[in-house]
Amino acid sequence: MPRLHRALVLIGLLLLSHNACAQKLRLVADGWPPFTDSTLVNGGLATDIVSTALARAGYATEFEQVPWARAILGIGEGRYDVLISAWHSEERTRIGQFSAEYLLNRIRFIKRKDASVEFDNLQQLRAYPVAVVRGYAYSREFDEDPQIEKVPVRDFAMAARMLTAERVKLAVEDEYVARYYLARESPKVRNAVEFLPKPLSENSLHILVSLKNPEHEQIVAGFDREIAAMKADGSYARILEMHGM
Incomplete structure (x- = not known):
């Protein structure tokens, strides 16, 4: 009986192991x-x-x-x-x-701290060039608005540097992504910009x-x-x- 019990336990373990591998x-x-x-x-x-x-x-x-x-x-x-x-x-x-x-992705605009830029509606954005990452989607209304000047860039790091250099008025990015890249930028870039309060969209x-x-x-x-x-x-x-x- 002990041998049979051990055999049954071994078979059970083998079956569990096989099942675990199948579930990977x-x-x-x-x-x-x-x-x-x-x-x-x-x-x-x-x-x-x-x-x-x-x-x-x-x-x-x-x-x-x-x-x-x-x-x-x-x-x-x-x-x-x-x-x-x-x-x-x-x-x-x-x-x-x-x-x-x-998780929740909050798509937000970033501006220079010394810039007088506000965002309450898309019409306001038509006055500003906005850095966008090439190939990304942000919101259907924003993406499809032909009157908003969108400046395509490689990634948000480039957008942040362009913003600091006053080559664009706004950049747009998921808040977590923006914070990740800004934490790796120089203090000159990181301390020069801030988020606008209202998000463009939440996904x-x-x-x-x-x-x-x-x-x-x-x-x-x-x-x-x-x-x-x-x-x-x-x-x-x-x-x-x-x-x-």
Whole structure:
């Protein structure tokens, strides 16, 4: 009997091990510091939150960083299981299932501290050249307004320097992203600019789980459950704090 018991235990452990391997989820994102970046601690803020929540829900994960277009294509084809950072869109519901919101992106304008610039409506922006990161979307109304002079730049770091040099009147960026880049700029740049109070838009951040994964509903349910639990037990706040947020 003891030998039989040991054999049954061994079989059970082997089955559990096999099941755990089968449940390993392939996470994907593009480089978007401080949210997702393989050079940052635990892959960045969003990667850390998502992998922690999924681990608590019983899923092992591995993270790959690829260009955005490849990430979306991979979710649609089932080569990846979870897109870490996605804004909701109807088009994307055809390739994946969205979780509930787990972070909020606030898109804000940044100006020079000594500039008399205000933002209450889009019409006011038509008087100012605005630095925008090439290829990014901010809000449909802003993006599609032909009367707003948008100056395309490589990244927000360039936008901040142009703002300091008075080559543009405004820059626009997600607040977390802007704070991340400004913290790495010289005091001359960092101390010369400030956020305008009113955000351009607020976009909820979700994971997008590939519909090709047969357990996409369970994955989303487990993720949402653990995000709520992390907020309740303080571990969510500790991750934000660890990443300087």
